[in-house]
Amino acid sequence: MTTSNPASDFVDDGALEDPHLRRGPRGYPLLPGGYGRSTYYTGRPSPYAVRGAGYRVWDDRDLELIDANNNFTSLIHGNAHPEITKAATAALSAGASWGIPNLYEWELADLLLERLPTLDQVRFTNSGTEAVMSAIRIARAATGRDRIVVTQGGYHGTSDVALAAGGPAYTRGVTAGVTRDVTPIPLNDVQALRDAVESAPDEYAAIILDLLPNRAGLLRITQEFVTTARELASRHGIVLIIDEVISLRLGLQGLSGAYGIAPDLLTTGKTIGGGFAVGAVVGLADLMSEVDPTRAGSLPHGGTFSGNPVSMAAGAAALRLYPESEIERLNTLGDVARATIQGNLAGSGWEIRGWGSLLRAVPEGSQKVPEDLQHKLWWESYYRGLLGSPANLLSLSTPMDKGVVDDIVDRLTDAVWAVAGNQGARRD
Numbered sequence: 001m002t003t004s005n006p007a008s009d010f011v012d013d014g015a016l017e018d019p020h021l022r023r024g025p026r027g028y029p030l031l032p033g034g035y036g037r038s039t040y041y042t043g044r045p046s047p048y049a050v051r052g053a054g055y056r057v058w059d060d061r062d063l064e065l066i067d068a069n070n071n072f073t074s075l076i077h078g079n080a081h082p083e084i085t086k087a088a089t090a091a092l093s094a095g096a097s098w099g100i101p102n103l104y105e106w107e108l109a110d111l112l113l114e115r116l117p118t119l120d121q122v123r124f125t126n127s128g129t130e131a132v133m134s135a136i137r138i139a140r141a142a143t144g145r146d147r148i149v150v151t152q153g154g155y156h157g158t159s160d161v162a163l164a165a166g167g168p169a170y171t172r173g174v175t176a177g178v179t180r181d182v183t184p185i186p187l188n189d190v191q192a193l194r195d196a197v198e199s200a201p202d203e204y205a206a207i208i209l210d211l212l213p214n215r216a217g218l219l220r221i222t223q224e225f226v227t228t229a230r231e232l233a234s235r236h237g238i239v240l241i242i243d244e245v246i247s248l249r250l251g252l253q254g255l256s257g258a259y260g261i262a263p264d265l266l267t268t269g270k271t272i273g274g275g276f277a278v279g280a281v282v283g284l285a286d287l288m289s290e291v292d293p294t295r296a297g298s299l300p301h302g303g304t305f306s307g308n309p310v311s312m313a314a315g316a317a318a319l320r321l322y323p324e325s326e327i328e329r330l331n332t333l334g335d336v337a338r339a340t341i342q343g344n345l346a347g348s349g350w351e352i353r354g355w356g357s358l359l360r361a362v363p364e365g366s367q368k369v370p371e372d373l374q375h376k377l378w379w380e381s382y383y384r385g386l387l388g389s390p391a392n393l394l395s396l397s398t399p400m401d402k403g404v405v406d407d408i409v410d411r412l413t414d415a416v417w418a419v420a421g422n423q424g425a426r427r428d
């Protein structure tokens with residue numbers, strides 16, 4: 001491999017004060033466990049990001065990394081894209097947020113609906129979690145039913161219902177009642193899906209699907225499973241929610257378009273905020289009317305910062321910079337990268353999965369990857385100047401070209417082999 005090892009001297013030498021250890025007046029770390037987000041955790045005290053530019057990010061030791069984490073796939077245009085920065089700054093200078101509607105909301109809604117022509121209306125939230133939570137509430141209100149079908153091991157954020165999808169490991173603090181109302185179906189088990197829905201068709205409010213569930217090993221959902229979900233939902237008056245919080249980046253109409261499936265509600269977030277806090281429910285008018293405040297008895301949806309001008313303006317700029325040609329260019333780079341990595345990993349016991357601009361190395365055949373193994377690969381990647389998500393989900397961004405992606409391929413290949421060690425028969 002051609003890879004230089006830019007971070008080879010990155011070792012915990014104790015030279016710097018670890019800010020994770022900063023304590024408050026009563027002696028506790030200022031943040032629980034030293035972290036502001038549990039999802040940052042990679043098994044050891046984490047380096048800090050200090051600045052970014054394009055596809056690169058620098059940490060607090062001035063180590064330069066290729067940013068393929070992109071804040072968990074959000075930064076479709078990488079760090080500090082000048083046009084997004086300009087749009088966000090202009091909105092910020094005019095007042096960060098107001099207590100009456102703003103025109104930026106209309107602009108972003110317009111751009112989203114242009115891409116999603118089978119849907120009618122948008123309601124913005126501050127995160128994907130909130131979008132999913134709101135979509136489920138809308139589905140329940142519209143159907144007058146409680147139960148939800150999810151795919152086992154899927155991730156839809158951290159609302160109570162969404163956590164129930166993750167199984168017992170995720171449901172501490174979630175009431176038994178919430179858990180009872182959620183039916184997890186093994187991924188791609190069409191018969192189990194049919195059996196569950198048809199055993200109580202009048203009890204289900206929604207089927208919620210992520211078409212490329214990262215938490216379940218970035219395995220693709222089969223066309224048959226998706227088509228069956230659509231058929232069952234239509235036949236029984238169940239709302240089909242497609243969760244495109246991550247996957248919207250993969251096509252002009254997200255992965256729904258690629259599968260030729262028309263959701264009743266689509267939830268999204270991440271890329272549509274240009275790097276700022278965002279989420280959205282996009283849906284059919286009769287369902288979205290549940291949050292129409294001019295309608296008597298509508299649902300109480302709010303959020304002090306929902307639809308704030310900065311997120312909306314940055315998001316609109318980000319979508320304009322991401323036409324079909326860019327989506328295809330990034331997807332092709334990802335496809336080629338995966339093909340090369342797959343060859344590089346032959347004999348290692350690992351495989352590469354993904355779709356277009358999203359990729360992830362996992363042990364062959366696995367669905368749930370043990371956390372310590374994920375963290376091991378994260379650090380081996382980090383040592384080589386490659387920043388992924390803690391689960392090693394890598395996403396490409398528009399500042400990347402073939403040369404950068406080739407670097408990602410080399411660094412990831414080396415990192416996986418370092419983890420695979422003697423588990424595989426090392427190539428070359």
Ligand SMILES: Cc1ncc(COP(=O)(O)O)c(C=O)c1O
Nearest residue numbers: 127128129155156157210245246
């Ligand atoms: C499919 C899916 N749904 C929902 C969410 C939650 O989004 P957020 O982290 O913005 O709350 C995520 C986050 O990664 C996700 O991947």
